Amino acid sequence: QVRLVESGGGFVVAGESLRLSCAPSRDIFSFRHMAWYRHGPGNQRDLVATITSGGEINYADFVKGRFTISRDAAKNTVYLQMNSLKPEDTAVYLCNAHGALSDYWGQGTQVTVSS
Numbered sequence: 001q002v003r004l005v006e007s008g009g010g011f012v013v014a015g016e017s018l019r020l021s022c023a024p025s026r027d028i029f030s031f032r033h034m035a036w037y038r039h040g041p042g043n044q045r046d047l048v049a050t051i052t053s054g055g056e057i058n059y060a061d062f063v064k065g066r067f068t069i070s071r072d073a074a075k076n077t078v079y080l081q082m083n084s085l086k087p088e089d090t091a092v093y094l095c096n097a098h099g100a101l102s103d104y105w106g107q108g109t110q111v112t113v114s115s
Contacts, residue, residue, distance in 0.1 A: 002026050002104040004095045009109030012085055016113075020080040022095030022106055028076050029053050031097040036069065036080045038091035039108070048093070049080060063089075085113045 008020040020036065028034060035050040049059045049069040057069055068081040078095065090113050095106035 002097060002099070002102075004097055004104055004106035006093070006095050006106040006109045008080075009093060009111045011112045011114070014086055014113055014115050016085055017081070017083045018085065018111060019082065020093055020095075020109060020111075022078045022080075023076060024078075024095075024097050024104070026097075028071055028073070028078060028097075031099050033098050034071070034078045035096040035098065036078075037094045037096055038089075038111075039094065040088075040091045045094075046091075051078065082111070085111075087113045087115045089113050 003025040005023045008018060010018060012018055033050050033052040036048040037045050038048050039045050047060055048063055049067060051057050051069050066084045071078045092108040092110050094108045097104040
């Protein structure tokens with residue numbers, strides 16, 4: 001079973017930044033892609049950003065220009081740098097690893113942005 005360990009959430013004021021980390025128990029390049037999702041107050045799950053094993057990156061329109069997904073092979077970790085945070089970014093952020101046969105999820109980390 002693959003485990004994804006997330007960290008980096010917290011409470012910030014609008015305009016501030018946070019960086020989330022996701023460290024899977026398997027090589028990050030063994031997954032077809034890794035992604036960050038979020039569950040907002042309405043409990044909808046939104047895709048935030050993805051990075052494929054080949055390095056292709058995509059963002060949801062609502063975070064373009066503010067969030068950056070990246071990875072560090074040496075640390076086997078995927079990051080989500082979140083800048084210019086807004087109150088509407090408040091959510092539980094979840095790391096996802098999409099393998100050939102299965103999807104794996106982290107436990108989620110809370111991000112709260114006050115106005």
